[in-house]
Amino acid sequence: MSLAHYFKELDLGEFNARFSKPGQCLKAIADEKWQNGYICRKCGHTNYCEGKTPFSRRCTRCKSDESATAHTIFHRCRIPITDAFEIAYLVCSTEKISSYELSRRLDTRQMTCWKFKKRIMECIEHGTGLHLFEVGGGNSAPESDA
């Protein structure tokens, strides 16, 4: 099941219990990203070992390292991963939540929330809700400065 669908079935208490720590979020991203198995993006090799950062994977052939967040909407996210997850959760579970509401709830700048929400919505639309965390082609990442 994709995280986008998974989020819809969690209430806020369940969400907080499962994703209150950075490691829990990174693991969920890694599980989602490599749910069909690991394939090195550089050489296509399928064997890996642990990479440098938590839940990253390193190709055992070409040694290239892919972090859990690379190629996802969470890549180079300037806000804490737990906050980013909460925004993703709220956007997926609460239809039409505004960036002002997100800003108030997370005590994060409205523009940051707006940008990140937009990125999530694009992923939901382009991936028909199934590939929320794969960024298709683009390399833009949510940033807090603008």
Ligand SMILES: [Zn+2]
């Ligand atoms: Zn490789």
